[in-house]
Amino acid sequence: MSIESKLIKTTCPLCQYGCELSINEINRGGFIIRKIEYDHNTLVNQGRLCARGNLATRILEDNKRLTYPLLNNNPISWNDAITQISTSLNKFSADEIAITYDINNTLEELSLIFNFTQQLKTETVLRSYLEPEAFFNYTIDKVKYAELKDISSAKVFLIIGDIFSKSPVIAKPILDAKYADRNHRLYYIDSVKSKLAGFANKFIQVKPGTEPILLLALIGMMGKTAKEVLGDKNVSTIKKILPQLIAICGVNINDIEEIAHTFTTLSPGIVLASLDWAKTDDPFLFATLAQLLSIVSPGNKKFCGLSLTSLPLSKTSMGEVIEKIDQGKIKALINFGEIFPFYYPNIFDSLNKLKLFVTTTTYKYPLAIPNYTLPVPSLLEKSGTIYSLWDKSTLKPLAQPISGSKSIAEIIDLLKPNIPQSRPRLTIKTSVNLENLINKSISYAEHQMVSSKISEDELIVLGEESAFGYRGILDNDTKIKINPLTAQRLQIKLGNKVKLTVDNKSKEFIADITDDVPLNTVSIPVNTADNRALFPIKIDNFTKEIIIPLTKGKLTNL
Amino acid sequence: MNDNPTRRIFLDLDYCIGCRSCEAACRSAFNEARIRYGNISATVDLPLACRHCEEPLCAAACPFEVLKVTEQGLVLQASFHCVGCKSCILACPFGVLDKNLFNHVSQKCNLCTDRAEGPRCVASCASGALKFLTEEEIKKTIIGQRFVSRSPFWRRL
Numbered sequence A: 001m002s003i004e005s006k007l008i009k010t011t012c013p014l015c016q017y018g019c020e021l022s023i024n025e026i027n028r029g030g031f032i033i034r035k036i037e038y039d040h041n042t043l044v045n046q047g048r049l050c051a052r053g054n055l056a057t058r059i060l061e062d063n064k065r066l067t068y069p070l071l072n073n074n075p076i077s078w079n080d081a082i083t084q085i086s087t088s089l090n091k092f093s094a095d096e097i098a099i100t101y102d103i104n105n106t107l108e109e110l111s112l113i114f115n116f117t118q119q120l121k122t123e124t125v126l127r128s129y130l131e132p133e134a135f136f137n138y139t140i141d142k143v144k145y146a147e148l149k150d151i152s153s154a155k156v157f158l159i160i161g162d163i164f165s166k167s168p169v170i171a172k173p174i175l176d177a178k179y180a181d182r183n184h185r186l187y188y189i190d191s192v193k194s195k196l197a198g199f200a201n202k203f204i205q206v207k208p209g210t211e212p213i214l215l216l217a218l219i220g221m222m223g224k225t226a227k228e229v230l231g232d233k234n235v236s237t238i239k240k241i242l243p244q245l246i247a248i249c250g251v252n253i254n255d256i257e258e259i260a261h262t263f264t265t266l267s268p269g270i271v272l273a274s275l276d277w278a279k280t281d282d283p284f285l286f287a288t289l290a291q292l293l294s295i296v297s298p299g300n301k302k303f304c305g306l307s308l309t310s311l312p313l314s315k316t317s318m319g320e321v322i323e324k325i326d327q328g329k330i331k332a333l334i335n336f337g338e339i340f341p342f343y344y345p346n347i348f349d350s351l352n353k354l355k356l357f358v359t360t361t362t363y364k365y366p367l368a369i370p371n372y373t374l375p376v377p378s379l380l381e382k383s384g385t386i387y388s389l390w391d392k393s394t395l396k397p398l399a400q401p402i403s404g405s406k407s408i409a410e411i412i413d414l415l416k417p418n419i420p421q422s423r424p425r426l427t428i429k430t431s432v433n434l435e436n437l438i439n440k441s442i443s444y445a446e447h448q449m450v451s452s453k454i455s456e457d458e459l460i461v462l463g464e465e466s467a468f469g470y471r472g473i474l475d476n477d478t479k480i481k482i483n484p485l486t487a488q489r490l491q492i493k494l495g496n497k498v499k500l501t502v503d504n505k506s507k508e509f510i511a512d513i514t515d516d517v518p519l520n521t522v523s524i525p526v527n528t529a530d531n532r533a534l535f536p537i538k539i540d541n542f543t544k545e546i547i548i549p550l551t552k553g554k555l556t557n558l
Numbered sequence B: 001m002n003d004n005p006t007r008r009i010f011l012d013l014d015y016c017i018g019c020r021s022c023e024a025a026c027r028s029a030f031n032e033a034r035i036r037y038g039n040i041s042a043t044v045d046l047p048l049a050c051r052h053c054e055e056p057l058c059a060a061a062c063p064f065e066v067l068k069v070t071e072q073g074l075v076l077q078a079s080f081h082c083v084g085c086k087s088c089i090l091a092c093p094f095g096v097l098d099k100n101l102f103n104h105v106s107q108k109c110n111l112c113t114d115r116a117e118g119p120r121c122v123a124s125c126a127s128g129a130l131k132f133l134t135e136e137e138i139k140k141t142i143i144g145q146r147f148v149s150r151s152p153f154w155r156r157l
Helices: A056-060 A078-090 A105-121 A131-136 A148-153 A168-181 A195-199 A213-220 A224-230 A232-240 A244-249 A253-265 A283-296 A318-327 A345-351 A408-417 A436-452 A484-489 B021-030 B057-061 B087-090 B121-123 B136-139
Strands: A003-011 A020-028 A031-037 A097-101 A125-127 A156-160 A187-191 A201-205 A267-275 A302-308 A332-336 A354-361 A372-375 A384-387 A392-395 A459-463 A481-482 A495-501 A505-513 A521-524 A552-558 B008-013 B036-039 B045-048 B068-069 B076-077 B130-133
Touching: A003 A156, A003 A392, A020 A056, A031 A056, A031 A484, A078 A372, A078 A408, A097 A105, A105 A384, A105 A408, A125 A302, A125 A318, A131 A283, A148 A168, A148 A201, A156 A168, A156 A253, A156 A283, A168 A187, A187 A213, A187 A253, A201 A253, A201 B057, A213 A224, A213 A253, A213 A283, A213 A436, A224 A232, A224 A283, A224 A436, A232 A436, A244 A253, A244 A436, A267 A283, A283 A302, A283 A436, A318 A345, A354 B045, A354 B136, A372 A505, A392 A481, A481 A484, A481 A495, A521 B068, B021 B036, B021 B121, B057 B068, B057 B087, B121 B130, B130 B136
Parallel strands: A097 A125, A097 A332, A156 A187, A156 A267, A187 A201, A267 A302, A332 A354, A354 A372, A459 A521, A481 A505
Antiparallel strands: A003 A020, A020 A031, A384 A392, A459 A552, A481 A521, A495 A505, A495 A552, B008 B130, B036 B045, B068 B076
């Protein structure tokens, strides 16, 4: 028996951090074993991987992968599927067709998708990646993005949101820089007391959903440089309402003053932000104010948003498209990607109204899928270029595409043959007007002052994502975190079975009583579609994007 | 086989962020976690690695002599003879053996003897908290000299 081994080095595509991943493929007479190698000499991660990266081999060999096309959840041959889709596509005018793409496409595939839309003459082309972190694509002109070496040289860190759960590999350079000198500072602002709080010099636990307001208050406290960037009038308006802003967040003003003082005096520094599921009513403000804070702070301050999704933005946004589908103006939608619409089950009501809905996918999802579902290779099996947090990186296929799947290039070629290979321009980020932003954030804060109270029997439900729970492969997503005082009031004990009800949907969980979550708040993992289905979606008035607002629910003891 | 058999897995509490990357790395190589991420109490959760004791109680408890101390001082398991009686799991005073059997065999850390560079959990550790050093080497580092953590808001111990 012949034994051949081959080392494949690629960039881990499972988040945007850009870790280098190497896999040793051992071929024992046709029987293939894959093992992850940890190469200490890599630049970004020195061989370190998070739980997600360690799952790469499991994802490749997962038996839940879809290997044949589906029509209304019944198997159909590739030929039939393609002919039926092409004939029905011809029935619609260009205005009635929408094309979407998500983060699981390489840049080469994205340009093919853009060419395909030009052939169809439709202008409705947009991203179907609805995670809150996509809001980091809205940028302010003067923002300076941090590079990896900036993290090692920083003296002060201001972290908003749990970045260690998002990309755990970032922990090493941050902690090394923090421990390098006794005077280095790490401040952490979040509504949930995650593990990161254990490493912070000061942890500020804000009321759920009030992070943008605290950021606005901090911007007002930055002094001279804030006035230079925003103008005297704006800064004095913020200063006037400062005590109210701090009061909404439910934090101690001395703590905030200490952070503002240290952050202005120490340099260089970094503002790191991460947006989680159902964290705030306005992820747009969260993402842009965090950037603004890095600009208005004196000294050399940079910004890093985890994970900057780097998907091309378009004129249309998902909110507008959903409205048009509901009105019957858009009748056909083709999605190129892996997770939409399975990760956003609440969007199904609108998608069911479509006459033709085609989506590509990699997994057999338990939810019923209307119309056509086409299996494609996963991002781990593709070659091409993707954007990572630090740079563009090259993907190499870790395995042969799963049998029965067709690549996005092949599908596009079958639907519209001979598309010219011109490269359309991809606009990655949209720039934001500063004046509008300040006005919007002040009115948001004023609105919150009036309507931030919740009724006695309702609880705020937060979502938490973790690398270990990725797609529910290792962890089964059944624990709910409850505040001890809330648990006492509802007579829930550790390990009890509880039912969480949001609107008319409910799911059973096992109670985990911890003071990580604030009073009258519960937190559930959102790695699987089941848990995500509990959170209702909303269309944001300002950006017209789909957002997952702060959610309220009820908890009953079983 | 790694070059220095007296090296062991150590944990630097100042760096452990609880991402469970070590457990995922172990599961990716051996299907079941041999380094366990233990919820010791409501606020304490840490990765628990086998200490490869000088007088291992797991080996003493094993009725079929599956667990044995090698000449290099490692406690290794010949899983072929293991009947899954769980005696070793009950005997381990540190609770590092997972109570769940995989393929009816108890899961015992072998410090990745198949990998020249040392254990996979250490190589994979996202924050660099796990270290693979000898007792002399660890005494020279900051972990071996202190009993308290550097983090002011420390809450896991």
